[in-house]
Amino acid sequence: MKAIQYKEYGKSDVIKYVEVPTPLIKSENEILIQIKAAGVNPIDMKIRMGLMKTIRPVEMPYIPGGEASGVIVAVGEAVSEFKVGDEVIALTKKHTYAQYVTATEDFVVLKPETLSFEEAAAVGVTIGTAQSVLFTEGQLKKGQKVLIQGGGGAVGGVMVQMAKSAGAYVIATASGKGVDLAKDLGADEVIDYKSQNVSEIIKDVDLVADTAGGESQSELFKVLKQGGALLSIVAPPSQELAAQYGVRAGFVVSDISAKTLQNGIDLINDGQFRTVVSKTFRLEDAATAQDFLSAGGVNGKVVLIVE
Incomplete structure (x- = not known):
């Protein structure tokens, strides 16, 4: 699969667009998701620059990103709430700048039908x-x-x-x-x-x-x-x-899981919530997307489109 990856901490020029193996389901509670869009968050840049390495170290080479929307393509034997073909939002805390990602059931919610994949990737975090x-x-x-x-x-x-x-x-x-x-x-x-x-x-x-x-x-x-x-x-x-x-x-260190999303998802389903996507970028332009967000003054969410 195609993914964004870096092998060392640094500025956005460490980011590379590469081919890596597609992840596999390794436990009975995991779900494999084909990503359609991924959110870009300030913490992505903090991790990349090494500012979080004492409290949140990562193993290099590293695929960044922590939230995505997409379609389930496989489920573990113990997964009961989701099935292949479901459109979902996943809160993985890692590895979403890619075409596929795995997530456990507790960090996945059904995508509201009223949201596009781009909008859905903007609301989890x-x-x-x-x-x-x-x-x-x-x-x-x-x-x-x-x-x-x-x-x-x-x-x-x-x-x-x-x-x-x-x-x-x-x-x-x-x-x-x-x-x-x-x-x-x-x-x-x-x-x-x-x-x-x-x-x-x-x-x-x-x-x-x-x-x-x-x-x-x-x-x-x-x-x-x-x-x-x-x-x-x-x-x-x-x-x-x-x-x-x-x-x-x-x-506040946010507790971001399917449970903490439910209030907001209910508001979306009731038509009481507006999703604001400021700008979208292609996955291969992730470095530009991160620099855009880092420059400040962004109203709404920056999202990567994954094809």
């Missing part, structure tokens, strides 16, 4: 991350106020929709085209962070969901009410500032 931050860790409730830092991005845009569907009052920060996108996705207020200081405008927030990180993170403590929470998927927030403001703060 984003929905799982949003679910983990907003509800598993953030305990967001109906009527509460949430600030989503980076509401025009791939994860932030999903957070806007899922928080709104839960009955929260949603405030998002964004810039450029992301301002209109966050509004279209349902945010009650959108702050253009390039021209406005969110900490001077917004107060008494129950939960801050930080998808952007950077120097502005410390300012986000000022918008929280006593007892609120600041949760980040980018960098651990300051515990000293958390104590100073009387709030909870933490770095």
Whole structure:
């Protein structure tokens, strides 16, 4: 099969388009999927550059990628929820920049019929991350106020929709085209962070969901009410500032599985969720796709088309 692979950590020029053996089912709970599209995520670049090697080392040569959509072509003897021919979303955490991948049953869900393969490849990691931050860790409730830092991005845009569907009052920060996108996705207020200081405008927030990180993170403590929470998927927030403001703060490592996707999949099936694909690239152009995402300012998800 054709796949993207690299043999050493480095910049995008380590990425090669190669021929490798098609993976085989090795356990009775595995599924073999012919990939139609694969999502590109910031963690893919962090792994490639070696920034994750102490906590998430990989064996070289390595096929990157962690989510995909496609069609099941074989199942293990113990697989009961899926059959050959099913169109699915797979959350493998590795090896999806390829024509085929294996996954265990717990990390596969049926693809909503309303989504194309490209759209389906864009929702797995984003929905799982949003679910983990907003509800598993953030305990967001109906009527509460949430600030989503980076509401025009791939994860932030999903957070806007899922928080709104839960009955929260949603405030998002964004810039450029992301301002209109966050509004279209349902945010009650959108702050253009390039021209406005969110900490001077917004107060008494129950939960801050930080998808952007950077120097502005410390300012986000000022918008929280006593007892609120600041949760980040980018960098651990300051515990000293958390104590100073009387709030909870933490770095969230998302639990991404079929179970954490169910809430978002239900919203898609009910027509209450909009999937935003920013740009698609061919599998062989994966290096260009990663550089495009790394450059920043991307509204929505970057997806690889696999043929």
